[in-house]
Amino acid sequence: HPRPGEVSLENENYSQAVEDIKLCLEKQKNLPKDSRLVAESHYQLGVAQGFNAQYDEAVESLNSAITIIKEKIKNLNETHKTPSDDIKKEISELEALVPEIEEKIVDTKDMKKEAESKPKEGEEGFSADTKDVKMTKSVSTIAVKRKAEDDGTDSKVKKVAADGEKETEKTAAAV
Numbered sequence: 001h002p003r004p005g006e007v008s009l010e011n012e013n014y015s016q017a018v019e020d021i022k023l024c025l026e027k028q029k030n031l032p033k034d035s036r037l038v039a040e041s042h043y044q045l046g047v048a049q050g051f052n053a054q055y056d057e058a059v060e061s062l063n064s065a066i067t068i069i070k071e072k073i074k075n076l077n078e079t080h081k082t083p084s085d086d087i088k089k090e091i092s093e094l095e096a097l098v099p100e101i102e103e104k105i106v107d108t109k110d111m112k113k114e115a116e117s118k119p120k121e122g123e124e125g126f127s128a129d130t131k132d133v134k135m136t137k138s139v140s141t142i143a144v145k146r147k148a149e150d151d152g153t154d155s156k157v158k159k160v161a162a163d164g165e166k167e168t169e170k171t172a173a174a175v
Contacts, residue, residue, distance in 0.1 A: 014052035034072035055112035
């Protein structure tokens with residue numbers, strides 16, 4: 001099931017992605033304040049807003065993601081005085097996310113600087129920037145993996161169809 005906004009992001013429909021993800025966050029309001037899902041949505045929103053040239057909002061969204069993750073780490077540490085391996089693993093995963101998101105914030109601020117220093121008409125130009133490639137990578141690799149799984153079923157169907165055609169050729173040839 002693609003995450004909200006993922007399809008729009010892939011289609012480079014960034015304003016739609018922003019809308020989709022905001023709707024998703026609206027629905028996630030009842031989740032715990034430190035939900036990893038909510039943090040992920042804020043992160044996705046930040047990425048979409050960055051692409052949509054809403055740099056300040058993007059930085060805010062990314063900061064929200066960090067705040068939620070730090071809260072989650074704090075809560076995990078407090079509720080599990082002697083954390084199990086699973087909890088330890090989750091904490092270290094979460095801790096690893098923070099610098100990644102912080103890096104994305106720096107990237108976004110750089111994108112803003114670049115956008116501001118460029119003439120407005122050249123806006124198309126900056127989407128080919130290498131920084132953006134890194135941004136889209138995570139989204140598109142998820143999608144590629146999913147597509148590959150779908151293709152598995154397709155090729156089986158095609159193979160059966162192809163075998164069926166061979167049968168008809170044989171019978172046609174036999175006639």
